[in-house]
Amino acid sequence: MAMQPWFPEAKLGVFLHYGIYAVDGVWESWAFYTGQVPHERYMKQLDGFTASRYDPAAWADLFARAGARYAVLTARHHDGVALWDTAQGDLNVVRHTPAGRDLVAGYADALRDRGLKVGLYYSHSDWNHPDYASAVHPSPRKEGVADNPFASARPGEEDPEAWARFLAYREAQVGELVDRFRPDLLWFDGEWERTEEQWRMRELRDLVLAKNPETVFNARLLGHGDYATPEQGVPLRAPEGPWELCLTVNDSWGFQHEDTNHKPVRLLVRYFAETIGMGGNLLLGVGPREDGAIPAEQAARLEGLGGWIAKHREAVYGTGAGMPAGHHYGPSTLSADGRTLYLVCFDPPRENVGVRGLRNRVRRVSVVGSGTELAHRVVGGHGKVPGVLWIDAPAAADTDEYATVLAVELDGELDLYRGAGRTV
CATH class of the missing domain: 2.60.40.1180 (Golgi alpha-mannosidase II)
Structure with missing residues (x-):
């Protein structure tokens, strides 16, 4: 399938890491995986996730003023907490948080109302699913994967039937996202914990395209994606084909109370100009608070970048x-x-x-x-x-x-x- 023409023409997207990790302002999912906080304490954040100021129309208006043509929302991160009322498993914000409602539908509708393309992030891995740690990557590229009980089975305890159940769960959730929300882009992550064959990546891609042939995929489908995703640093030479630089406004993907190291607008303009000058898109990451409000410091950066883009739009779009x-x-x-x-x-x-x-x-x-x-x-x-x-x-x-x-x-x-x- 050829790349959809809207993607390389978009130039700017907004990346939203929104989830229960914003309650305590801890590292999204990784906080319990690495032992930074106990698992029980991490999951206790479910009780404080209110989405009380969640206003997707205001998000979409802000993104449009920033000059973005698409956005990507973390529908489910590695912690397995879904932002929609999934029929697969029981771990979602609709049933287990004070938010009590689907947070993906309003986002998708609001973006489309503003003419923006809808992207959804979905992690292949799920460190809370009872069947996930039932397989082992034969040669993981990241240290600690094979030894982490949230990620891998202990030696000799692999369970192929459990792994098959997990894959069925993952494919059913992805199918829900496509059927319900028709995302223009699926931004996968977590691929490093298994091989392409273990993940059944080709079958997953085929499943999505059978439902929506125009879906764009990032490269984290291990050979079956449409574009590359360098992260947090402008490459010295452009990757082959379409690509996107993922960059945070401060130093964190999700909201963290202590992270006040926000990049000035001048620096964001530099990153943006360097990226589009090499033919890529910039996917700029912001982290809403648990109530759904985007921090004022981050909104101001988006507005500032948008002002520069609006003035120089002929040098950006097209x-x-x-x-x-x-x-x-x-x-x-x-x-x-x-x-x-x-x-x-x-x-x-x-x-x-x-x-x-x-x-x-x-x-x-x-x-x-x-x-x-x-x-x-x-x-x-x-x-x-x-x-x-x-x-x-x-x-x-x-x-x-x-x-x-x-x-x-x-x-x-x-x-x-x-x-x-x-x-x-």
Whole structure:
């Protein structure tokens, strides 16, 4: 199945880790898995999960103002607590928390009302399911998996029948999500604890596509996904094919009371520009409080990023990856017709902005947002080796607080010289 065209065109998504772990503000699921808190104390958070300020329409409005085109909600994390009234098992917020209602349906409806694509996160692993720790990965890539009682059977105690029951439960839950909510994107996780064959990944993908052939999958289907998901760090080179950088606004996926290390808007703009400049999407993570409210500090970051995107939307939407590193000191994007190059300047340009290796004749250069035209000229060059394009720096009034963008209109599709220069 070909990648759905909306995904690479989306540029920005919002990642919501929302669950009972927000009550005490502990590490989502991992807190009991690693022994940070006792399992009983972790599960006691069910009693404090109210969703009393859960307002998915307000979420969707915020995401739209941020410039996002999709969002991803943790329908079920590794702790096995479902945010919808699943018929599979008994562990969900509808039956066992004061919230007492389905939190996925309202989210899906609100996003669609705002024209946003609906993504749902689902963990293959379930550290609370009685049948989960019945198999063992033969060579897990993460330390501690084979020895953790929440993840793996003890040596000699594997139970294939229990594992088959678990897979049936997982496939039934995923089927519920697709049937009830018709997600545009399924964001899987937890794949490292079993092999592709143990997980029956191909069969899971086929099950979903039989119900909704247009579903987009992330890469955590072990060879059966549609796009790569580097996490918390911009790659030095773009992954093959479509991809998405997963990045938190602070240092945590879910809400944690003590984590006040929120990235400034300027830094988020840099991450975003670098990501789209390499052809990827940014999936920006926020953690709602247990009552469903997104912390004001995180909402402000989304609003700030959205303001920059709105001002520079022509350099964002409808563009692809720009020039490779070395042609311009900063990221760039390229219009769909290949005839307009957008140069991102993180610091206010001084005197000139240079572009190297550009074979095209430049028709016009202007500042995105103000439209001010800038003088430009080519210096040097010999034979097949083009000279350097020098663009006069914009006046201070035309620069942006976070990153200034220059539109370079070309006489044809972008044509770059990538050689070593003329030697004598």
